[in-house]
Amino acid sequence: MTSSRSSRAPVRRRDAIVTRAGILRAARRQFTELGYERAGVRQIAAEAGVTAALISRYFGSKEGLFVEVLSGAFQLAGALPLARGEFGVALVRYITAHERRPPADGFDPLLLILRSISSPSALALLRDRLDRRTIQPLARWLGGKDRGTRAGLVVATLMGIAILRKVLRSSAFPPGEAARAMSRLAPLLQGIADH
Amino acid sequence: MTSSRSSRAPVRRRDAIVTRAGILRAARRQFTELGYERAGVRQIAAEAGVTAALISRYFGSKEGLFVEVLSGAFQLAGALPLARGEFGVALVRYITAHERRPPADGFDPLLLILRSISSPSALALLRDRLDRRTIQPLARWLGGKDRGTRAGLVVATLMGIAILRKVLRSSAFPPGEAARAMSRLAPLLQGIADH
DNA sequence: CGGCCAAGTCAACGACTGTTTACTTGGCCC
DNA sequence: GGGCCAAGTAAACAGTCGTTGACTTGGCCG
Numbered sequence: 001m002t003s004s005r006s007s008r009a010p011v012r013r014r015d016a017i018v019t020r021a022g023i024l025r026a027a028r029r030q031f032t033e034l035g036y037e038r039a040g041v042r043q044i045a046a047e048a049g050v051t052a053a054l055i056s057r058y059f060g061s062k063e064g065l066f067v068e069v070l071s072g073a074f075q076l077a078g079a080l081p082l083a084r085g086e087f088g089v090a091l092v093r094y095i096t097a098h099e100r101r102p103p104a105d106g107f108d109p110l111l112l113i114l115r116s117i118s119s120p121s122a123l124a125l126l127r128d129r130l131d132r133r134t135i136q137p138l139a140r141w142l143g144g145k146d147r148g149t150r151a152g153l154v155v156a157t158l159m160g161i162a163i164l165r166k167v168l169r170s171s172a173f174p175p176g177e178a179a180r181a182m183s184r185l186a187p188l189l190q191g192i193a194d195h
Numbered sequence: 196m197t198s199s200r201s202s203r204a205p206v207r208r209r210d211a212i213v214t215r216a217g218i219l220r221a222a223r224r225q226f227t228e229l230g231y232e233r234a235g236v237r238q239i240a241a242e243a244g245v246t247a248a249l250i251s252r253y254f255g256s257k258e259g260l261f262v263e264v265l266s267g268a269f270q271l272a273g274a275l276p277l278a279r280g281e282f283g284v285a286l287v288r289y290i291t292a293h294e295r296r297p298p299a300d301g302f303d304p305l306l307l308i309l310r311s312i313s314s315p316s317a318l319a320l321l322r323d324r325l326d327r328r329t330i331q332p333l334a335r336w337l338g339g340k341d342r343g344t345r346a347g348l349v350v351a352t353l354m355g356i357a358i359l360r361k362v363l364r365s366s367a368f369p370p371g372e373a374a375r376a377m378s379r380l381a382p383l384l385q386g387i388a389d390h
Numbered sequence: 391c392g393g394c395c396a397a398g399t400c401a402a403c404g405a406c407t408g409t410t411t412a413c414t415t416g417g418c419c420c
Numbered sequence: 421g422g423g424c425c426a427a428g429t430a431a432a433c434a435g436t437c438g439t440t441g442a443c444t445t446g447g448c449c450g
Contacts, residue, residue, distance in 0.1 A: 014397050014446055035313035037232060041438060051399055056439055117362050118230035118310040127363045135367050149376050152359055152367030153383070160355030164347055167312050168322045172330050172347030181344050184387075188348070191386065192379075209416055209427050236408060246429055251409055 020058050022048040027069050029106035035115030036066055036122040063121055070125055073109040074133035080141055088190030091158075092182045099178065110162050130155070144195045153192050161185065215253050217243040222264050224301035230310030231261055231317040258316055265320055268304040269328035275336055283385030286353075287377045294373065305357050325350070339390045348387050356380065 026047035030039040041062050045052040059065040081090030102108070113130065116122040139151035161181070164170040173181050221242035225234040236257050240247040254260040276285030297303070308325065311317040334346035356376070359365040368376050 016397065019397080038313060040436080042436090050397095052438080053400085053440080054398065057398085062438065114358075115313040117358065118233060118313050123363065127365060130363065131366050135365060139367070146375060146379065148367050149372075149379060152365060152376070153356075153379060155365075155367070156355030156359045157352055158355070159358050160351030160353070161348075163309075163312065163354050163358075164351045168318065168325065170322060170330060170347060170350075171326050172334070172343050172350070177344075180341060181347070184341065184344060184348060188383070188387070192383070211427065214427080235406085237406095245427095247408080248410080248430085249428065252428090257408065 016058075019048070019050060019054065023050065023055060023058065023065070024068060025105055027065050028072075031066065031069055031116065032106055032108045032112045033115075035112070036119045037116070041065075063125075066122060067125060069112075070129050073107075073112070074129050080138070084193065085190075087193040088186035088188070091154075091189050092186040095158075096178065096182060110159065111166060114159065114163055114167055142193055150192050150195075154189060157185075157189065157192070211253075214243070214245060214249065218245065218250060218253065218260070219263060220300055222260050223267075226261065226264055226311065227301055227303045227307045228310075230307070231314045232311070236260075261317060262320060264307075265324050268302075268307070269324050275333070279388065280385075282388040283381035283383070286349075286384055287381040290353075291373065291377060305354065306361060309354065309358055309362055337388055341390075345387050345390070349384060352380075352384065352387070 023044065026044045027039070030044050030047065033039075041052040041055045044065075045055055055062065055065055059068060081087060083090075098108075113126050116126060135148070135151045135155055138154065139147040142150055142154075144150070161173075165173040165178075165181075218239065221239045222234070225239050225242065228234075236247040236250045239260075240250055250257065250260055254263060276282060278285075293303075308321050311321060330343070330346045330350055333349060334342040337345055337349075339345070356368075360368040360373075360376075
């Protein structure tokens with residue numbers, strides 16, 4: 001409290017940095033829940049407690065806001081296991097952990113992708129991010145023959161599972177019996193990783 | 196030519212049945228290419244050479260048109276191989292064959308699903324169709340333990356591959372090297388099917 | 391305390407959406 | 421060949437969308 005402007009918290013009601021962060025947080029949540037197209041700038045701004053005009057001011061456009069949301073995602077590679085032999089179980093454990101206690105801010109890059117692929121402008125951004133930040137690092141980590149193809153197969157499998165379970169909510173994966181699907185998924189992923 | 200109205204083709208310019216079929220054909224193509232939301236009734240009608248009002252008249256609503264499009268899809272089970280031991284290679288062969296010569300009318304149920312899952316009204320229809328017409332028949336065909344889960348895994352894998360290859364066009368699956376991905380996909384699917 | 395600039399709001403724009411109503415026109419039957 | 425009903429069109433409705441300009445207001449500095 002050496003250089004604070006006052007001994008009591010200022011509680012500035014007009015703080016561009018705080019407001020910007022609030023918009024970003026609302027955007028992450030709504031892009032995840034609704035996808036790029038259905039998430040409207042007015043709804044996002046309302047959730048952040050401001051007006052839609054501020055989005056254009058701070059992020060240039062809705063697409064600019066989307067880019068900024070994407071920039072803080074796709075660090076799947078950071079959650080990789082250390083031991084290559086435990087790739088499958090580690091990945092499944094990561095999924096179930098994220099499922100038991102979903103991220104508090106409602107942000108989920110995988111769902112965001114799946115619900116935004118119908119938008120052409122979002123598509124190019126998503127492809128670039130996913131390739132560069134997830135698939136290529138994963139391919140390097142996997143190593144071996146056809147590493148790129150195998151990394152793609154891993155990501156494809158995870159996406160397919162997410163579509164059927166979380167988006168479509170197919171009856172093939174009842175929420176109560178996630179363990180059964182996961183116990184079959186783990187060796188599948190391990191088999192792809194092993195070569 | 197016993198009961199034809201004339202020896203020469205009548206070329207009726209106003210034929211409700213033909214017009215309806217034309218709308219349906221345009222809708223199949225555009226729902227596949229753009230997804231449920233981005234395919235507009237005006238564009239669909241224009242491609243069929245009519246006005247958007249006819250869609251409301253013939254199909255009740257845009258959603259009614261979508262239902263009708265869905266009713267003629269999802270017969271994957273009909274393309275299943277006879278021998279269970281050739282499940283993987285047969286499925287991969289089916290995929291590559293469809294890829295080499297795509298259906299002339301531009302209709303592809305898998306792409307239609309992937310590009311329509313962001314729409315809530317389309318979602319319920321898609322889940323029902325996919326579960327009843329594809330996953331459940333496949334589970335019955337597979338048989339054995341956890342047949343439902345395994346059928347779901349097969350469909351999930353196919354969807355994930357389709358997303359990365361056809362929708363996102365990820366660099367992990369370059370179009371020229373489809374054979375490499377397919378040769379890895381076949382044993383993967385076979386492994387799920389075998390139990 | 392007064393001024394001033396950033397922070398934020400308000401209202402409107404033009405384009406697009408699916409749907410409905412009133413209207414015109416084409417083709418078959420008598 | 422004339423009438424009549426179905427087939428199809430045109431136009432408008434009530435929304436929503438992202439974006440922009442002019443306007444107001446809050447909070448810090450001198």
